[in-house]
Amino acid sequence: MPESNKEALQRLDAAHHLHPFTDGRALQQKGTRVIERGEGVYLWDADGNRILDGMAGLWCVNLGYGRQELIEAADAQLRQLPYYNLFFQTTHPPAARLAATLAGLLPGDLHHLFFTGSGSECNDTVVRMVRHFWAERGRPERRVIISRNNAYHGSTLAGASLGGMKPMHGQGGLPLPDMVHIDQPYHFGEGRDTDPHAFGLERARQLERKILALGPERVAAFIGEPVQGAGGVIIPPDGYWPEIQRICQKYDVLLVMDEVICGFGRTGHWFASEYYGLAPDLLCMAKGITSGYQPLGAVAVGDRVAETLINGGEFFHGFTYSGHPVACAVAQACIEVMQREQVVERVRDDIGPYLQRRWASLGDHPLVGETRGLGLLAALELVADQATLQRFPTDTGAGLICREHCFEQGLVMRAVGDTMIISPPLVITHEQVDELVEKARRALDLTL
Numbered sequence: 425m426p427e428s429n430k431e432a433l434q435r436l437d438a439a440h441h442l443h444p445f446t447d448g449r450a451l452q453q454k455g456t457r458v459i460e461r462g463e464g465v466y467l468w469d470a471d472g473n474r475i476l477d478g479m480a481g482l483w484c485v486n487l488g489y490g491r492q493e494l495i496e497a498a499d500a501q502l503r504q505l506p507y508y509n510l511f512f513q514t515t516h517p518p519a520a521r522l523a524a525t526l527a528g529l530l531p532g533d534l535h536h537l538f539f540t541g542s543g544s545e546c547n548d549t550v551v552r553m554v555r556h557f558w559a560e561r562g563r564p565e566r567r568v569i570i571s572r573n574n575a576y577h578g579s580t581l582a583g584a585s586l587g588g589m590k591p592m593h594g595q596g597g598l599p600l601p602d603m604v605h606i607d608q609p610y611h612f613g614e615g616r617d618t619d620p621h622a623f624g625l626e627r628a629r630q631l632e633r634k635i636l637a638l639g640p641e642r643v644a645a646f647i648g649e650p651v652q653g654a655g656g657v658i659i660p661p662d663g664y665w666p667e668i669q670r671i672c673q674k675y676d677v678l679l680v681m682d683e684v685i686c687g688f689g690r691t692g693h694w695f696a697s698e699y700y701g702l703a704p705d706l707l708c709m710a711k712g713i714t715s716g717y718q719p720l721g722a723v724a725v726g727d728r729v730a731e732t733l734i735n736g737g738e739f740f741h742g743f744t745y746s747g748h749p750v751a752c753a754v755a756q757a758c759i760e761v762m763q764r765e766q767v768v769e770r771v772r773d774d775i776g777p778y779l780q781r782r783w784a785s786l787g788d789h790p791l792v793g794e795t796r797g798l799g800l801l802a803a804l805e806l807v808a809d810q811a812t813l814q815r816f817p818t819d820t821g822a823g824l825i826c827r828e829h830c831f832e833q834g835l836v837m838r839a840v841g842d843t844m845i846i847s848p849p850l851v852i853t854h855e856q857v858d859e860l861v862e863k864a865r866r867a868l869d870l871t872l
């Protein structure tokens with residue numbers, strides 16, 4: 425794009441476009457980055473720079489950019505039936521087929537699917553569904569949903585309330601009533617002087633203490649991301665999830681896994697619940713379900729909850745674009761490609777372990793206090809002093825500085841405070857992993 429076109433676009437954007445999760449003043453001062461094209465794991469900006477997308481968009485473009493199979497599936501469905509709804513006893517082939525396909529992939533007895541248009545809508549659906557479930561079972565006082573500080577469950581009122589991000593709560597008077605939080609199992613950030621296993625168990629047992637403090641008869645569900653993504657790729661210590669499941673079962677609290685990031689191979693399993701040996705009552709998915717080519721989400725529902733819902737009369741809930749036919753057709757094609765190319769197995773046995781090995785090699789850099797990861801998720805912690813693991817003062821902005829150096833190197837890496845995180849497309853090659861790690865190292869050198 426000629427310079428003048430780019431600048432004209434930036435001017436239009438600055439004048440009329442309010443961006444999500446963006447500091448408006450910074451945008452007015454620095455202008456927007458214009459991304460024009462994608463192919464495989466790479467993006468091209470309006471200046472012609474090639475950028476390795478270490479975040480797969482927003483954790484979603486798992487099959488990479490430019491996949492013909494997904495484009496053709498969308499094209500064919502747009503011609504066949506571009507839209508119809510699923511309300512009032514109606515279905516269409518893409519939604520019915522996709523529900524059956526997902527039921528065959530999901531762990532445990534998650535045999536029923538409620539479609540939405542996004543991850544946030546999944547979590548709003550969860551809130552309404554679990555409260556409706558308990559009301560139908562004659563326990564309407566079971567309304568409280570417990571989640572975790574620093575969790576991310578979306579941006580709608582319910583999603584942001586379930587989430588535990590204080591700046592989000594601060595805007596709009598959240599959380600909504602009957603949504604409470606316990607601490608996260610963030611060992612490096614909040615317990616690095618303690619044994620990780622003991623720390624994980626202690627954090628899980630906060631759930632039991634919270635249930636007892638509230639009164640078990642009031643608690644409807646616990647919701648958590650298997651690995652907290654937006655909070656900084658926080659991987660719970662072993663023992664954490666089994667203990668959470670044990671506590672949920674003991675008090676008959678529904679277990680909801682938010683697999684909006686972790687689902688569809690990100691951890692080397694179709695769903696991370698399999699990896700952690702969990703049998704959730706509900707499971708949320710979005711993002712990788714279509715590789716980000718179409719907006720789609722789904723709540724998978726176990727037999728017990730589904731039976732109550734089915735026999736409970738009309739559930740007054742749904743979205744115009746619940747299970748949009750084009751999105752469902754793309755999801756079906758996406759799953760078929762993943763199966764044909766054994767994408768999940770490759771993440772588990774080959775590219776996941778390779779990325780983790782290469783990523784761990786950054787641990788010798790003087791700015792790095794910890795590296796961690798699972799599958800194709802990884803994080804590193806920036807520290808001012810590697811020997812003592814002392815953090816930078818918060819106003820240093822080391823994470824943001826490092827992120828900008830990554831961009832200059834042609835790499836998208838995200839900063840959550842001073843935690844640098846990646847979540848590249850699942851189709852990344854060994855050579856591209858090497859490129860990612862080399863660029864990350866150069867960015868760290870420049871951040872020093």
Ligand code: PLP
Pocket residue numbers: 482541542543544545547576577578579649653654682683684685710711
């Ligand atoms: N849940 C999790 C775990 C997420 O990471 C996200 C988005 O990043 C959401 C929910 C919200 O999804 P969406 O942005 O599609 O509404």
